[in-house]
Amino acid sequence: MSPVTTKPIIAMATDPIYVGTGGFTIGRVDNTIVRDPITRIPKIPGSSMAGTWRYYVALELVSRIKEKQPDLNDIKNESYKSFDGKINQFIQSDKCDSFWKTKADKEWQKYCGNLIAKITCAGQDEPNQEINNPQDKSGHCGHCIVCKAFGFSKKDLSNQGMLFFSDLNILFFPVYTRLGTKWITSKRILKENDLLKEEFEEKEVVFVSKEEKDTSNHINLGWLNLPYEKKNIKIDLSKLKSKINQNDIIIVPDSLISQIINSNLEVRTSVSIDPIMGVAKDGALFTSEAIPRGTIFCGDVRAFAREGGNSLPELGDIWSALNDSGQYYQSLGIGGMTTRGFGRMEILGELS
Numbered sequence: 001m002s003p004v005t006t007k008p009i010i011a012m013a014t015d016p017i018y019v020g021t022g023g024f025t026i027g028r029v030d031n032t033i034v035r036d037p038i039t040r041i042p043k044i045p046g047s048s049m050a051g052t053w054r055y056y057v058a059l060e061l062v063s064r065i066k067e068k069q070p071d072l073n074d075i076k077n078e079s080y081k082s083f084d085g086k087i088n089q090f091i092q093s094d095k096c097d098s099f100w101k102t103k104a105d106k107e108w109q110k111y112c113g114n115l116i117a118k119i120t121c122a123g124q125d126e127p128n129q130e131i132n133n134p135q136d137k138s139g140h141c142g143h144c145i146v147c148k149a150f151g152f153s154k155k156d157l158s159n160q161g162m163l164f165f166s167d168l169n170i171l172f173f174p175v176y177t178r179l180g181t182k183w184i185t186s187k188r189i190l191k192e193n194d195l196l197k198e199e200f201e202e203k204e205v206v207f208v209s210k211e212e213k214d215t216s217n218h219i220n221l222g223w224l225n226l227p228y229e230k231k232n233i234k235i236d237l238s239k240l241k242s243k244i245n246q247n248d249i250i251i252v253p254d255s256l257i258s259q260i261i262n263s264n265l266e267v268r269t270s271v272s273i274d275p276i277m278g279v280a281k282d283g284a285l286f287t288s289e290a291i292p293r294g295t296i297f298c299g300d301v302r303a304f305a306r307e308g309g310n311s312l313p314e315l316g317d318i319w320s321a322l323n324d325s326g327q328y329y330q331s332l333g334i335g336g337m338t339t340r341g342f343g344r345m346e347i348l349g350e351l352s
């Protein structure tokens with residue numbers, strides 16, 4: 001059996017999504033978003049996925065077990081001699097079973113390392129910290145399912161983590177047309193994601209369903225007006241939870257999709273407010289581009305089951321941890337400007 005398991009992630013933007021490059025200004029917008037360097041199609045980088053999902057697993061875990069966690073000084077007094085500097089031993093001993101497993105509700109939360117989990121297991125670590133110092137209130141604990149699954153880096157020990165997130169690429173992109181909102185995609189995108197059930201010749205814009213009632217032969221995709229044909233092309237939409245339907249999909253040539261996406265991004269203008277005067281600062285008008293609401297993304301997460309015995313959580317527990325915390329994307333979102341109405345997203349379906 002391969003030690004690597006891959007599971008697809010399908011997600012839909014429920015707000016415009018802005019993951020900025022943090023770079024400089026080129027062209028018409030001040031704040032540009034991350035793009036694939038070859039296709040120039042915007043994407044959500046895997047590093048953003050890993051960072052946010054790590055935070056959401058820590059949030060879910062700590063909110064469920066906070067009341068149940070022992071005071072670290074209490075454990076020390078409990079004659080568990082091995083605690084100081086050797087918490088690993090404690091975690092792997094049968095003492096942990098009696099001490100901790102009865103307390104947590106869900107299987108993945110029962111993992112023994114979780115008894116010292118804290119919210120700072122998400123976010124940046126303090127790289128100079130020594131591991132196993134129970135007095136540390138900051139940085140990663142180095143033992144819990146968050147630290148083991150996503151990795152940590154300490155002065156005397158670092159761990160690469162078991163999860164690897166790919167970028168989330170655009171699978172279907174909403175464009176306003178005279179027939180209402182349609183979702184564009186391309187043959188390459190469908191093939192790469194294994195969604196195309198049959199071959200077809202890619203020449204021009206194709207309406208995926210012959211049932212489309214429009215009888216003209218042109219369709220406007222944003223400001224582009226293009227000739228189209230209708231074909232019955234079977235696309236596997238089973239993982240999309242009925243968010244879009246076959247009749248609303250238009251396949252555009254690979255040579256055009258980047259241009260259509262980039263000319264239909266959401267562009268918003270904001271002003272910076274002077275915090276003392278409470279008025280807009282001079283010259284503080286700025287524009288930001290974002291991936292629009294309704295965009296469907298596809299990517300994957302790979303888990304690497306390393307040899308680690310009891311000191312590593314089981315993969316099944318890691319998948320449960322991700323599934324139980326994915327709903328935070330719907331409230332807290334991803335990327336920048338989440339306080340300005342950006343960033344919320346829905347993970348469609350469970351990782352299975």
Ligand SMILES: [Zn+2]
Nearest residue numbers: 121141144147
């Ligand atoms: Zn931790």
